[in-house]
Amino acid sequence: xxxxxxxLVRVFLFTLLVxxxxxxxxxxxxxxxxxxxxxxxxxxxxxxxxxxTSPRCINCHTATNYPQQGDDRHRHFANVIRGPExxxxxxxxxxxxxxxxxxxxxxxxxxxxxxxxxxxxxxxDVNDQPLSSAAVCRAVTDRLKNHNMDGRALxxxxxxxxxxxxxxxxxxxxxxxxxxxxxxxHGEFVDATRRWVDAGTPCPKAR
Amino acid sequence: MATYQLNVNGKNREVTVDPxxxxxxxxxxxLKMTGTKYGCGISACGACTxxxxxxxxxxxxxxVSLIGGPIVTIEGVGQDPVGRVVQxxxxxxxxxxxxxxxxxxxxxxxxxxxxxxxxxxxxxxxxMGGNLCRCATYVRIREAIxxxxxxxx
Numbered sequence: 001x002x003x004x005x006x007x008l009v010r011v012f013l014f015t016l017l018v019x020x021x022x023x024x025x026x027x028x029x030x031x032x033x034x035x036x037x038x039x040x041x042x043x044x045x046x047x048x049x050x051x052x053t054s055p056r057c058i059n060c061h062t063a064t065n066y067p068q069q070g071d072d073r074h075r076h077f078a079n080v081i082r083g084p085e086x087x088x089x090x091x092x093x094x095x096x097x098x099x100x101x102x103x104x105x106x107x108x109x110x111x112x113x114x115x116x117x118x119x120x121x122x123x124x125d126v127n128d129q130p131l132s133s134a135a136v137c138r139a140v141t142d143r144l145k146n147h148n149m150d151g152r153a154l155x156x157x158x159x160x161x162x163x164x165x166x167x168x169x170x171x172x173x174x175x176x177x178x179x180x181x182x183x184x185x186h187g188e189f190v191d192a193t194r195r196w197v198d199a200g201t202p203c204p205k206a207r
Numbered sequence: 208m209a210t211y212q213l214n215v216n217g218k219n220r221e222v223t224v225d226p227x228x229x230x231x232x233x234x235x236x237x238l239k240m241t242g243t244k245y246g247c248g249i250s251a252c253g254a255c256t257x258x259x260x261x262x263x264x265x266x267x268x269x270x271v272s273l274i275g276g277p278i279v280t281i282e283g284v285g286q287d288p289v290g291r292v293v294q295x296x297x298x299x300x301x302x303x304x305x306x307x308x309x310x311x312x313x314x315x316x317x318x319x320x321x322x323x324x325x326x327x328x329x330x331x332x333x334x335m336g337g338n339l340c341r342c343a344t345y346v347r348i349r350e351a352i353x354x355x356x357x358x359x360x
Contacts, residue, residue, distance in 0.1 A: 077251055078250060078251045078252075078253075078336075078337045079333075079336035079337050080337065081333055081336070083333075089330070089333045089334050090263070090318050090319045090321070090322035090323055090330075090334050091256075091263040091314075091315035091316070091318040091319045091322075091334040091335065091337070091338075092263070092315070092333065092334055092336060092337040093262055093263065095262055095264075096250075096256075096262060096263050096264050096265055096337075097250045097264075097265050097268050097269070099269055099273040099275075100273065100275070101273065103227075103268060103269060103270050103273060104227070105227030105228075105229070105270050106227075106229060106249075106267070106268040106269070106270065107249075107268075108250070108268045108269075110273070174249060
C-alpha cells in the first residue's frame with residue numbers, strides 16, 4: 001500500500017515537471033523565437049521606426065525644452081516650453097490650448113493628458129534631427145528609460161495608448177485641411193510591432 | 208446649436224450657441240463680458256486668457272463644447288485673494304499703457320502665483336512668455352508680479 005502511494009506521488013511529480021517544461025517552452029516561443037528570421041524582425045522594426053519618426057509622433061519626443069509642430073517640425077509657437085513634467089508651466093500649460101479632443105473649428109489638436117514625452121524617450125538630437133533607427137530602438141527597449149515596459153507592454157502601448165491613437169485622428173489644421181497621418185495605418189503599425197515583439201524586440205546594430 | 212450650462216465667476220449661465228464657438232466669443236457676444244480681449248485668435252498672444260477649472264486657458268481657441276469646469280474671467284478674478292493682490296500690484300506699479308493685453312496678462316500672472324507663490328525670474332519669464340504686449344510693458348509686469356509675490360504668504 002505504502003509502495004503504491006510512493007509510486008503515485010512520483011508519477012504525479014513527473015507529470016507536473018513535464019507539464020511545466022511544456023508551458024515554459026510554449027511561452028518562450030511566443031516571446032522570442034516565433035519569428036526565426038532576424039531580417040524580418042528588423043524589417044518590422046524599421047516599419048515601426050517610420051511611424052515613430054513621423055511628425056505626429058516625434059514632434060512631442062524632442063530632446064529640447066520645447067515641442068514641435070507641423071510636418072516641417074518647427075518649434076512650437078507662443079514660447080511654449082517643456083516644463084518640469086512635460087506639461088508646460090503655470091499660465092502656459094499644454095492644456096491652456098490642447099483639450100481632451102481635437103478642436104477642429106480652431107485647428108488646435110487635442111487628446112487626453114496632452115503632454116511631451118519625457119526626455120528619456122527623446123527620439124531626436126538637440127538640433128531637432130531624428131536619431132538613428134538603432135538609437136531609437138535602444139531607447140524604446142531600455143526598461144530603465146521606457147517606464148519598465150517589456151515587449152508585450154510596448155505592444156499594448158502601441159495598441160491602446162490614447163495619445164498614440166491620436167496620431168491616426170489628428171484633426172484639422174487651422175486652415176481646415178486634415179493633418180498628415182503616419183506612413184502606416186494603425187493596424188499595420190500594430191502588426192509590425194507585434195512581429196518585432198514576437199521576435200524579441202531586436203535592434204539594428206551600428207550607431 | 209446646443210445649450211450649455213456654464214459657471215462663470217461663480218454664477219451659472221446658460222447659452223445656446225454652435226458647439227464649435229470659441230469660449231471667447233461666448234463670453235464677449237453672448238454674455239456681454241468684454242473684459243477678455245480678442246488679440247490674435249490663434250492663442251499666440253495671450254490677450255484672451257481666462258481660467259477654466261483653475262488652468263489659464265486661451266479662450267480664443269477652445270470651443271465651448273470642450274469646456275470642462277468653472278470659468279473665471281478678468282471681471283471675477285478680483286474676488287480671489289491672489290487675484291485681488293495682483294490687481295492691486297498692477298495699479299501700484301502703474302503697469303498699463305494702452306491696456307489691451309492687460310486682462311490676459313493679469314490672468315496669467317494670477318495662474319503663475321497660485322501655482323508658484325514665490326517665482327524666480329525664470330519662472331516669470333517662462334510663464335508670462337506666452338503673453339505679448341505691444342506697448343512693451345514687460346518690465347512693469349515683472350515688477351508687479353514680484354510685488355504681488357512679496358504680499359502673498
